[in-house]
Amino acid sequence: MSIKAFAFDLDGTLADSIPDLAHAANAARRDAGLAQLEEALIESFVGDGTESLVARAMAADMSASFTGTAAQTEALGRFDQHYLEGLTLKTKLYHGVANTLNELHDCGYRLAIVTNKPERFTQPLLKELGIGNVFDVIVSGDTLPNRKPHAEPLQYVMEKLAVSADELLMVGDSKNDILAARAAGCKVAYVSYGYGAAESIPEADVTLARFEELMNWLEAQD
Structure with missing residues:
Protein backbone atom coordinates (compact mmCIF):
# COMPACT_ATOMS: atom_id res chain seq x y z
CA MET A 1 0.00 0.00 0.00
CA GLY A 86 -19.64 32.63 16.06
CA LEU A 87 -17.85 29.94 14.06
CA THR A 88 -14.75 30.04 16.25
CA LEU A 89 -15.86 31.52 19.55
CA LYS A 90 -14.71 28.28 21.21
CA THR A 91 -13.95 26.00 18.26
CA LYS A 92 -10.31 24.90 18.22
CA LEU A 93 -8.15 22.51 16.25
CA TYR A 94 -7.31 19.36 18.15
CA HIS A 95 -3.76 19.03 19.42
CA GLY A 96 -1.27 18.27 16.68
CA VAL A 97 -3.64 18.90 13.78
CA ALA A 98 -2.04 22.05 12.34
CA ASN A 99 1.51 20.70 12.54
CA THR A 100 0.58 17.32 11.10
CA LEU A 101 -1.39 18.79 8.20
CA ASN A 102 1.46 21.14 7.35
CA GLU A 103 3.97 18.28 7.54
CA LEU A 104 1.87 16.11 5.22
CA HIS A 105 1.44 19.02 2.82
CA ASP A 106 5.15 19.81 2.85
CA CYS A 107 5.94 16.15 2.15
CA GLY A 108 3.89 16.33 -1.02
CA TYR A 109 0.78 14.44 0.03
CA ARG A 110 -2.51 15.62 -1.46
CA LEU A 111 -5.07 16.61 1.15
CA ALA A 112 -8.85 16.90 0.99
CA ILE A 113 -11.72 17.76 3.29
CA VAL A 114 -14.80 15.53 3.11
CA THR A 115 -17.43 16.78 5.53
CA ASN A 116 -21.21 16.71 5.81
CA LYS A 117 -21.05 20.34 6.96
CA PRO A 118 -22.59 22.72 4.37
CA GLU A 119 -20.21 24.75 2.23
CA ARG A 120 -21.52 28.02 3.71
CA PHE A 121 -19.89 26.98 6.99
CA THR A 122 -16.98 24.83 5.79
CA GLN A 123 -15.08 27.45 3.80
CA PRO A 124 -15.16 30.26 6.41
CA LEU A 125 -14.43 27.84 9.26
CA LEU A 126 -11.30 26.48 7.55
CA LYS A 127 -10.18 30.05 6.91
CA GLU A 128 -10.74 31.12 10.51
CA LEU A 129 -8.89 28.04 11.76
CA GLY A 130 -5.95 28.90 9.48
CA ILE A 131 -5.75 25.57 7.65
CA GLY A 132 -7.70 26.18 4.44
CA ASN A 133 -4.59 26.62 2.30
CA VAL A 134 -3.33 23.03 2.71
CA PHE A 135 -6.30 21.35 1.03
CA ASP A 136 -6.42 20.61 -2.69
CA VAL A 137 -10.08 19.58 -2.64
CA ILE A 138 -12.93 20.54 -0.28
CA VAL A 139 -16.11 18.50 -0.41
CA SER A 140 -18.91 19.80 1.79
CA GLY A 141 -22.24 18.21 2.56
CA ASP A 142 -23.96 20.06 -0.27
CA THR A 143 -21.18 19.94 -2.88
CA LEU A 144 -22.49 16.76 -4.54
CA PRO A 145 -25.85 15.01 -4.84
CA ASN A 146 -24.76 12.50 -2.17
CA ARG A 147 -22.81 12.89 1.07
CA LYS A 148 -21.22 10.47 3.53
CA PRO A 149 -21.86 7.57 4.10
CA HIS A 150 -22.28 7.42 0.31
CA ALA A 151 -19.12 6.70 -1.68
CA GLU A 152 -19.58 9.66 -4.03
CA PRO A 153 -17.63 12.28 -2.00
CA LEU A 154 -14.56 10.06 -1.82
CA GLN A 155 -14.90 9.01 -5.45
CA TYR A 156 -14.97 12.70 -6.33
CA VAL A 157 -11.78 13.27 -4.31
CA MET A 158 -10.04 10.38 -6.05
CA GLU A 159 -11.00 11.78 -9.44
CA LYS A 160 -9.85 15.31 -8.61
CA LEU A 161 -6.57 14.16 -7.07
CA ALA A 162 -5.96 11.46 -9.69
CA VAL A 163 -5.40 8.72 -7.10
CA SER A 164 -6.78 5.21 -6.78
CA ALA A 165 -8.72 3.84 -3.83
CA ASP A 166 -5.55 2.07 -2.62
CA GLU A 167 -3.75 5.42 -2.53
CA LEU A 168 -6.34 7.30 -0.44
CA LEU A 169 -6.84 7.19 3.33
CA MET A 170 -10.03 8.55 4.87
CA VAL A 171 -9.59 9.92 8.40
CA GLY A 172 -12.68 10.50 10.53
CA ASP A 173 -14.46 10.04 13.83
CA SER A 174 -17.86 8.69 12.81
CA LYS A 175 -19.63 5.69 11.39
CA ASN A 176 -20.41 7.75 8.28
CA ASP A 177 -16.67 8.20 7.61
CA ILE A 178 -15.94 4.50 7.85
CA LEU A 179 -18.95 3.47 5.79
CA ALA A 180 -18.08 6.01 3.08
CA ALA A 181 -14.51 4.70 2.92
CA ARG A 182 -15.66 1.10 2.69
CA ALA A 183 -18.15 2.00 -0.04
CA ALA A 184 -15.39 3.75 -1.99
CA GLY A 185 -12.92 0.91 -1.44
CA CYS A 186 -10.29 2.96 0.37
CA LYS A 187 -8.55 2.58 3.72
CA VAL A 188 -9.87 4.40 6.77
CA ALA A 189 -8.44 5.65 10.06
CA TYR A 190 -10.77 6.19 13.01
CA VAL A 191 -9.87 8.93 15.51
CA SER A 192 -11.17 7.82 18.90
CA TYR A 193 -11.11 11.29 20.50
CA GLY A 194 -13.94 12.59 18.30
CA TYR A 195 -17.72 12.57 18.53
CA GLY A 196 -18.49 9.05 17.31
CA ALA A 197 -19.64 6.58 19.94
CA ALA A 198 -16.96 3.89 19.94
CA GLU A 199 -19.44 1.05 20.41
CA SER A 200 -21.27 2.03 17.20
CA ILE A 201 -18.17 2.42 15.02
CA PRO A 202 -17.47 -0.28 12.39
CA GLU A 203 -13.95 -1.67 12.35
CA ALA A 204 -11.39 0.66 10.79
CA ASP A 205 -7.94 -0.13 9.40
CA VAL A 206 -6.29 1.85 12.17
CA THR A 207 -7.47 3.66 15.31
CA LEU A 208 -5.73 6.86 16.37
CA ALA A 209 -5.95 8.15 19.94
CA ARG A 210 -4.22 11.39 18.92
CA PHE A 211 -4.13 13.04 15.51
CA GLU A 212 -0.34 13.18 15.33
CA GLU A 213 -0.22 9.37 15.51
CA LEU A 214 -1.12 9.51 11.84
CA MET A 215 2.51 10.27 10.99
CA ASN A 216 3.74 7.25 12.97
CA TRP A 217 1.25 5.01 11.19
CA LEU A 218 2.27 6.41 7.81
CA GLU A 219 5.97 5.81 8.49
CA ALA A 220 5.22 2.23 9.53
CA GLN A 221 3.66 1.55 6.11
CA ASP A 222 6.95 2.23 4.30
Whole structure:
Protein backbone atom coordinates (compact mmCIF):
# COMPACT_ATOMS: atom_id res chain seq x y z
CA MET A 1 0.00 0.00 0.00
CA SER A 2 1.29 3.43 -0.93
CA ILE A 3 -0.80 6.28 0.42
CA LYS A 4 -0.58 9.40 -1.72
CA ALA A 5 -3.59 11.35 -0.48
CA PHE A 6 -5.73 11.89 2.61
CA ALA A 7 -9.38 12.82 3.01
CA PHE A 8 -10.25 14.34 6.38
CA ASP A 9 -13.54 14.77 8.12
CA LEU A 10 -13.82 18.17 9.84
CA ASP A 11 -15.99 18.26 12.97
CA GLY A 12 -14.70 15.85 15.59
CA THR A 13 -11.61 14.99 13.53
CA LEU A 14 -9.71 18.21 12.85
CA ALA A 15 -11.65 20.60 15.07
CA ASP A 16 -13.63 20.46 18.29
CA SER A 17 -16.62 22.49 17.13
CA ILE A 18 -19.34 21.21 19.45
CA PRO A 19 -19.34 24.26 21.78
CA ASP A 20 -20.17 26.64 18.93
CA LEU A 21 -22.62 24.26 17.26
CA ALA A 22 -24.39 23.85 20.59
CA HIS A 23 -24.39 27.61 21.15
CA ALA A 24 -26.03 28.21 17.76
CA ALA A 25 -28.54 25.40 18.23
CA ASN A 26 -29.53 26.67 21.66
CA ALA A 27 -29.77 30.22 20.33
CA ALA A 28 -32.21 28.99 17.67
CA ARG A 29 -34.20 27.21 20.38
CA ARG A 30 -34.19 30.37 22.50
CA ASP A 31 -35.50 32.38 19.54
CA ALA A 32 -38.37 29.90 19.33
CA GLY A 33 -39.09 30.16 23.04
CA LEU A 34 -37.68 26.72 23.87
CA ALA A 35 -35.54 25.68 26.81
CA GLN A 36 -31.78 25.19 26.44
CA LEU A 37 -30.33 21.72 25.87
CA GLU A 38 -27.23 20.18 27.38
CA GLU A 39 -24.18 20.36 25.13
CA ALA A 40 -23.71 16.59 25.37
CA LEU A 41 -27.18 16.01 23.93
CA ILE A 42 -26.54 18.35 21.01
CA GLU A 43 -23.24 16.56 20.39
CA SER A 44 -25.19 13.35 19.84
CA PHE A 45 -27.18 15.11 17.09
CA VAL A 46 -24.07 16.01 15.02
CA GLY A 47 -22.79 14.13 11.97
CA ASP A 48 -25.55 14.01 9.39
CA GLY A 49 -25.56 17.60 8.21
CA THR A 50 -26.93 20.90 9.47
CA GLU A 51 -30.56 20.30 8.52
CA SER A 52 -30.55 17.09 10.52
CA LEU A 53 -28.86 18.79 13.47
CA VAL A 54 -31.42 21.58 13.51
CA ALA A 55 -34.37 19.18 13.26
CA ARG A 56 -33.03 17.06 16.11
CA ALA A 57 -32.10 20.05 18.26
CA MET A 58 -35.46 21.76 17.85
CA ALA A 59 -37.31 18.54 18.69
CA ALA A 60 -34.72 17.45 21.29
CA ASP A 61 -35.04 14.07 19.64
CA MET A 62 -32.43 12.01 17.79
CA SER A 63 -35.11 10.46 15.60
CA ALA A 64 -36.36 13.80 14.24
CA SER A 65 -35.75 14.54 10.56
CA PHE A 66 -35.78 17.74 8.54
CA THR A 67 -38.93 17.83 6.42
CA GLY A 68 -38.91 21.51 5.51
CA THR A 69 -41.78 22.67 7.67
CA ALA A 70 -42.15 26.41 8.21
CA ALA A 71 -40.93 26.07 11.79
CA GLN A 72 -37.88 24.01 10.78
CA THR A 73 -37.02 26.36 7.93
CA GLU A 74 -37.20 29.36 10.24
CA ALA A 75 -35.09 27.55 12.85
CA LEU A 76 -32.50 26.67 10.19
CA GLY A 77 -32.23 30.33 9.19
CA ARG A 78 -31.81 31.33 12.83
CA PHE A 79 -29.18 28.63 13.34
CA ASP A 80 -27.26 29.78 10.26
CA GLN A 81 -27.22 33.35 11.48
CA HIS A 82 -26.03 32.48 14.98
CA TYR A 83 -23.44 29.97 13.80
CA LEU A 84 -21.90 32.24 11.15
CA GLU A 85 -21.59 34.97 13.79
CA GLY A 86 -19.64 32.63 16.06
CA LEU A 87 -17.85 29.94 14.06
CA THR A 88 -14.75 30.04 16.25
CA LEU A 89 -15.86 31.52 19.55
CA LYS A 90 -14.71 28.28 21.21
CA THR A 91 -13.95 26.00 18.26
CA LYS A 92 -10.31 24.90 18.22
CA LEU A 93 -8.15 22.51 16.25
CA TYR A 94 -7.31 19.36 18.15
CA HIS A 95 -3.76 19.03 19.42
CA GLY A 96 -1.27 18.27 16.68
CA VAL A 97 -3.64 18.90 13.78
CA ALA A 98 -2.04 22.05 12.34
CA ASN A 99 1.51 20.70 12.54
CA THR A 100 0.58 17.32 11.10
CA LEU A 101 -1.39 18.79 8.20
CA ASN A 102 1.46 21.14 7.35
CA GLU A 103 3.97 18.28 7.54
CA LEU A 104 1.87 16.11 5.22
CA HIS A 105 1.44 19.02 2.82
CA ASP A 106 5.15 19.81 2.85
CA CYS A 107 5.94 16.15 2.15
CA GLY A 108 3.89 16.33 -1.02
CA TYR A 109 0.78 14.44 0.03
CA ARG A 110 -2.51 15.62 -1.46
CA LEU A 111 -5.07 16.61 1.15
CA ALA A 112 -8.85 16.90 0.99
CA ILE A 113 -11.72 17.76 3.29
CA VAL A 114 -14.80 15.53 3.11
CA THR A 115 -17.43 16.78 5.53
CA ASN A 116 -21.21 16.71 5.81
CA LYS A 117 -21.05 20.34 6.96
CA PRO A 118 -22.59 22.72 4.37
CA GLU A 119 -20.21 24.75 2.23
CA ARG A 120 -21.52 28.02 3.71
CA PHE A 121 -19.89 26.98 6.99
CA THR A 122 -16.98 24.83 5.79
CA GLN A 123 -15.08 27.45 3.80
CA PRO A 124 -15.16 30.26 6.41
CA LEU A 125 -14.43 27.84 9.26
CA LEU A 126 -11.30 26.48 7.55
CA LYS A 127 -10.18 30.05 6.91
CA GLU A 128 -10.74 31.12 10.51
CA LEU A 129 -8.89 28.04 11.76
CA GLY A 130 -5.95 28.90 9.48
CA ILE A 131 -5.75 25.57 7.65
CA GLY A 132 -7.70 26.18 4.44
CA ASN A 133 -4.59 26.62 2.30
CA VAL A 134 -3.33 23.03 2.71
CA PHE A 135 -6.30 21.35 1.03
CA ASP A 136 -6.42 20.61 -2.69
CA VAL A 137 -10.08 19.58 -2.64
CA ILE A 138 -12.93 20.54 -0.28
CA VAL A 139 -16.11 18.50 -0.41
CA SER A 140 -18.91 19.80 1.79
CA GLY A 141 -22.24 18.21 2.56
CA ASP A 142 -23.96 20.06 -0.27
CA THR A 143 -21.18 19.94 -2.88
CA LEU A 144 -22.49 16.76 -4.54
CA PRO A 145 -25.85 15.01 -4.84
CA ASN A 146 -24.76 12.50 -2.17
CA ARG A 147 -22.81 12.89 1.07
CA LYS A 148 -21.22 10.47 3.53
CA PRO A 149 -21.86 7.57 4.10
CA HIS A 150 -22.28 7.42 0.31
CA ALA A 151 -19.12 6.70 -1.68
CA GLU A 152 -19.58 9.66 -4.03
CA PRO A 153 -17.63 12.28 -2.00
CA LEU A 154 -14.56 10.06 -1.82
CA GLN A 155 -14.90 9.01 -5.45
CA TYR A 156 -14.97 12.70 -6.33
CA VAL A 157 -11.78 13.27 -4.31
CA MET A 158 -10.04 10.38 -6.05
CA GLU A 159 -11.00 11.78 -9.44
CA LYS A 160 -9.85 15.31 -8.61
CA LEU A 161 -6.57 14.16 -7.07
CA ALA A 162 -5.96 11.46 -9.69
CA VAL A 163 -5.40 8.72 -7.10
CA SER A 164 -6.78 5.21 -6.78
CA ALA A 165 -8.72 3.84 -3.83
CA ASP A 166 -5.55 2.07 -2.62
CA GLU A 167 -3.75 5.42 -2.53
CA LEU A 168 -6.34 7.30 -0.44
CA LEU A 169 -6.84 7.19 3.33
CA MET A 170 -10.03 8.55 4.87
CA VAL A 171 -9.59 9.92 8.40
CA GLY A 172 -12.68 10.50 10.53
CA ASP A 173 -14.46 10.04 13.83
CA SER A 174 -17.86 8.69 12.81
CA LYS A 175 -19.63 5.69 11.39
CA ASN A 176 -20.41 7.75 8.28
CA ASP A 177 -16.67 8.20 7.61
CA ILE A 178 -15.94 4.50 7.85
CA LEU A 179 -18.95 3.47 5.79
CA ALA A 180 -18.08 6.01 3.08
CA ALA A 181 -14.51 4.70 2.92
CA ARG A 182 -15.66 1.10 2.69
CA ALA A 183 -18.15 2.00 -0.04
CA ALA A 184 -15.39 3.75 -1.99
CA GLY A 185 -12.92 0.91 -1.44
CA CYS A 186 -10.29 2.96 0.37
CA LYS A 187 -8.55 2.58 3.72
CA VAL A 188 -9.87 4.40 6.77
CA ALA A 189 -8.44 5.65 10.06
CA TYR A 190 -10.77 6.19 13.01
CA VAL A 191 -9.87 8.93 15.51
CA SER A 192 -11.17 7.82 18.90
CA TYR A 193 -11.11 11.29 20.50
CA GLY A 194 -13.94 12.59 18.30
CA TYR A 195 -17.72 12.57 18.53
CA GLY A 196 -18.49 9.05 17.31
CA ALA A 197 -19.64 6.58 19.94
CA ALA A 198 -16.96 3.89 19.94
CA GLU A 199 -19.44 1.05 20.41
CA SER A 200 -21.27 2.03 17.20
CA ILE A 201 -18.17 2.42 15.02
CA PRO A 202 -17.47 -0.28 12.39
CA GLU A 203 -13.95 -1.67 12.35
CA ALA A 204 -11.39 0.66 10.79
CA ASP A 205 -7.94 -0.13 9.40
CA VAL A 206 -6.29 1.85 12.17
CA THR A 207 -7.47 3.66 15.31
CA LEU A 208 -5.73 6.86 16.37
CA ALA A 209 -5.95 8.15 19.94
CA ARG A 210 -4.22 11.39 18.92
CA PHE A 211 -4.13 13.04 15.51
CA GLU A 212 -0.34 13.18 15.33
CA GLU A 213 -0.22 9.37 15.51
CA LEU A 214 -1.12 9.51 11.84
CA MET A 215 2.51 10.27 10.99
CA ASN A 216 3.74 7.25 12.97
CA TRP A 217 1.25 5.01 11.19
CA LEU A 218 2.27 6.41 7.81
CA GLU A 219 5.97 5.81 8.49
CA ALA A 220 5.22 2.23 9.53
CA GLN A 221 3.66 1.55 6.11
CA ASP A 222 6.95 2.23 4.30
